[in-house]
Amino acid sequence: xxxxxxxxxxxxxxxxxxxxxxxxxxxxxxxxxxxxxxxxxxxxxxxxxxxxxxxxxxxxxxxxxxxxxxxxxxxxxxxxxxxxxxxxxxxxxxxxxxxxxxxxxxxxxxxxxxxxxxxxxxxxxxxxxxxxxxxxxxxxxxxxxxxxxxxxxxxxxxxxxxxxxxxxxxxxxxxxxxxxxxxxxxxxxxxxxxxxxxxxxxxxxxxxxxxxxxxxxxxxxxxxxxxxxxxxxxxxxxxxxxxxxxxxxxxxxxxxxxxxxxxxxxxxxxxxxxxxxxxxxxxxxxxxxxxxxxxxxxxxxxxxxxxxxxxxxxxxxxxxxxxxxxxxxxxxxxxxxxxxxxxxxxxxxxxxxxxxxxxxxxxxxxxxxxxxxxxxxxxxxxxxxxxxxxxxxxxxxxxxxxxxxxxxxxxxxxxxxxxxxxxxxxxxxxxxxxxxxxxxxxxxxxxxxxxxxxxx
Ligand code: NAP
Numbered sequence: 001x002x003x004x005x006x007x008x009x010x011x012x013x014x015x016x017x018x019x020x021x022x023x024x025x026x027x028x029x030x031x032x033x034x035x036x037x038x039x040x041x042x043x044x045x046x047x048x049x050x051x052x053x054x055x056x057x058x059x060x061x062x063x064x065x066x067x068x069x070x071x072x073x074x075x076x077x078x079x080x081x082x083x084x085x086x087x088x089x090x091x092x093x094x095x096x097x098x099x100x101x102x103x104x105x106x107x108x109x110x111x112x113x114x115x116x117x118x119x120x121x122x123x124x125x126x127x128x129x130x131x132x133x134x135x136x137x138x139x140x141x142x143x144x145x146x147x148x149x150x151x152x153x154x155x156x157x158x159x160x161x162x163x164x165x166x167x168x169x170x171x172x173x174x175x176x177x178x179x180x181x182x183x184x185x186x187x188x189x190x191x192x193x194x195x196x197x198x199x200x201x202x203x204x205x206x207x208x209x210x211x212x213x214x215x216x217x218x219x220x221x222x223x224x225x226x227x228x229x230x231x232x233x234x235x236x237x238x239x240x241x242x243x244x245x246x247x248x249x250x251x252x253x254x255x256x257x258x259x260x261x262x263x264x265x266x267x268x269x270x271x272x273x274x275x276x277x278x279x280x281x282x283x284x285x286x287x288x289x290x291x292x293x294x295x296x297x298x299x300x301x302x303x304x305x306x307x308x309x310x311x312x313x314x315x316x317x318x319x320x321x322x323x324x325x326x327x328x329x330x331x332x333x334x335x336x337x338x339x340x341x342x343x344x345x346x347x348x349x350x351x352x353x354x355x356x357x358x359x360x361x362x363x364x365x366x367x368x369x370x371x372x373x374x375x376x377x378x379x380x381x382x383x384x385x386x387x388x389x390x391x392x393x394x395x396x397x398x399x400x401x402x403x404x405x406x407x408x409x410x411x412x413x414x415x416x417x418x419x420x421x422x423x424x425x426x427x428x429x430x431x432x433x434x435x436x437x438x439x440x441x442x443x444x445x446x447x448x449x450x451x452x453x454x455x456x
Contacts (some may be wrong), residue, residue, distance in 0.1 A: 001027045002389045002401050004086045006077045006327075007096035008033035009040020010374040011362025012061040015094055018383035020066045025390060028068045028403055029141055030090075034076035035129060036418050036449045037426065040098055042372065044128040044444075047154040049161060051440050055404050056372055070403070072410055073418030074450075078328035080413040081210045087357065089406040091395040092386050094359040095339060095346075096379075099322035099368040103337075104144060107215035109274030110318070112139065118147070118155045118319035124181070127172030129446035137281075137323035138182035141312035143283050146271050148191035153208065154321035155169045155339060156187050160214035160261050170434065170441045186262045187214075190312060192270040192290055194222070195248045198228040202243040211252060212260035218252040222267040228292050228300055268292070269309075270302060274316060284312045322368035330358070341362050344382030345389070359386055373387035417454035424454065 003019060005012045019027045037043060039057055046053045056093035056202050064071060075081060077097075086093045094205050106111060114137055123131035145152045145158055158166075163180040171179070172309060184340060191198050192262045193219075198250045208216045225233065225245070248265060269287040288304040295301035324339070328331035331349050333340045340347040346358035360380040360383070362375050370378075389395050400406070425450055433442035 001387070001395075002090045002398060002403070003027055003029050003386065004093045004406075004435075005029060005031045005038065005096055006086075006093065007362070007364075008038035008073070009096060009098050009362065010042055010060075011096035011098070011365075011379050012040070013038075013063050014096075014376045014379035014439055015096060015383050016069060017059070017063045017378045019386070020061065020063065020068055022387065025387065026068065027387075028070075029334050029408065030070045030403075032075055032081065033071070033073045033078065034079075035327060036074045036167065036423075038044055038071060038073060038420075039449060042412055044123055044126045046126075046372070047122075047158060048126065049157065049165065050154075050169035051169065053372060053442075054170075062422075063436060069420075070311055070407075071418070071420035072407075075410055075414045081410060083329040085406075085409065087198060087396075088399045089409075090357075091401075092099055092357050092359060094344075094361055094386070095327060095364055096360070096362045096381060097324070097327060099363040099365050101294070101323050102318065103321040103323050105271055105318050105320060107271055107273050107281070108138045109276060110277040113137075113280050114184050115274055115316045115318070118145070118151050118317045119322060119334065121155055121158075121317055125175040127175070127443040132174065132445065136178070136203070137315060138178055138184060139185055141309075142186045142296065142313040143184055143315040143317070144188045144190055144271075144311060144313040145317045145319055145454065146190050146285075147319035147321070148189055148197075148267075149319060149321070150201060150204050151322075152189055152317075153200045153204045154318055155272055155317050156189050156263055157208065157211065158359050159184050159187050159265050163215040165212055167188045168439055170439055172441060174441055183331050185261055187261070188313065189265045190269055190271065190287065191265070193300060194229045194267050194292060195245045196225060196233050196241060197292075198244065198248075198267070202240050205244050205247045208263060208265075209247065209254075211259075211261075211263070213259050214263050215254075215256040215259045216238065216251050216263045216265070216432070217254060217256060218248050218265040219265065219267075220252040223248045223252045227441060230296060232300060234235065238282055254364060254428045268302065270304060271316075272304075272308065273302065275310070281315055282316055284310050285316060286310050291346070292321065302383045306328065324364045324367075329386040331355070336367060338367055341365055344378075344385045355390045356389070416450060416453060418449075418453065422453055 290302035
């Protein structure tokens with residue numbers, strides 16, 4: 001069975017791992033990636049100061065060393081290679097392209113200068129080649145981060161870390177310089193519901209209390225649980241949520257110790273507008289105070305009370321969730337921002353039946369939820385559906401199954417095709433540069449990579 005996987009992030013590698021672990025049928029897997037470097041969110045999403053999470057790449061290397069695996073980097077689906085091309089060479093094509101853009105707040109002023117998405121900032125500080133030229137005005141002293149998920153926490157932490165803390169990470173060099181020169185002093189994390197409902201997890205909240213150069217606080221009356229939240233917490237009987245609430249209540253009781261920066265966690269407030277100055281730059285965010293009511297299915301929803309407040313800030317990051325983007329010739333559910341599917345089989349929106357040979361895994365399959373490891377069972381489900389379809393004879397036989405034929409085609413379309421051996425050579429260079437400066441790695445730019453490989 002010949003399989004093409006489009007997108008070399010965690011879901012792509014976990015899918016390859018599952019397919020290649022089988023004795024029968026023998027599977028040949030080609031993993032295609034539009035960027036020169038693999039690893040998707042592990043390289044370009046996971047925060048630089050969360051080095052341990054990145055060790056999962058060792059298991060990706062083990063997958064790549066299995067017979068039957070090939071990596072083709074620097075080749076973009078929809079540009080150098082089309083769905084029709086892949087259908088001619090493979091029994092099955094699986095999209096693992098993640099969620100590459102962000103959701104919006106939908107409020108006036110959202111496009112003012114100084115208002116950005118967290119996805120852009122995260123990709124920028126992680127050296128993503130398509131985001132490295134962005135600029136963030138870190139001469140701002142006050143910053144609001146809208147949303148209280150783990151991405152919002154990453155953004156807040158990166159803004160609050162001291163240069164010394166950042167210097168030992170693999171943050172992009174230009175971002176390290178910009179963050180060193182940062183004048184940010186106050187960061188506000190803004191949650192629209194209460195502490196029980198906040199999407200961030202306890203270990204991430206705990207880490208906020210351990211920052212070297214930043215005090216953390218919460219507003220006492222916002223972390224006192226209302227009767228509905230108390231009931232929700234008791235019903236859930238979930239230790240992790242209890243721990244999270246305790247940590248937040250602890251922060252509300254903490255007196256600032258005089259560290260240079262201050263991070264404030266707010267709850268039950270929604271942004272209603274961004275206010276600009278004469279030059280069109282953000283100068284404040286207007287918040288409305290919410291209360292919680294039981295919505296459909298008992299889920300607690302935030303309802304505005306009408307009481308507003310104005311928070312002076314010069315920089316705003318919205319961190320209200322990622323969103324998938326459509327791919328050429330592939331069905332897309334605009335409402336959910338995913339490829340419509342049933343357990344990984346892509347569904348034709350007209351017939352509502354599976355499209356033979358098309359599959360999805362990861363965030364583009366289920367939406368942007370869970371941690372890196374969540375993609376393992378998710379990819380296994382898709383891999384198993386694919387194999388079951390192959391064994392049942394439901395997959396159309398490709399016209400050109402010879403592995404050499406697709407490689408020839410890709411090299412014609414992209415003379416600078418990057419193999420896994422190329423990547424391992426680049427990986428070694430990045431690690432060696434890191435060792436020389438006490439960092440896990442120093443990331444190469446796309447241009448440096450291409451030059452190193454002799455591509456112009
Ligand atoms: P998320 O966990 O879905 O959090 C999104 C946050 O945005 C929620 O607090 C949500 O509040 C809020 N929100 C949505 N719409 C809003 C609006 N219009 N106004 C105000 N707030 C709004 O998404 P994420 O932080 O992007 O993370 C994505 C996934 O990656 C998550 O599963 C996360 O755990 C994972 N991740 C994990 C780590 C880690 O393990 N360290 C790091 C980063 C990311 P409501 O709940 O009220 O909707």
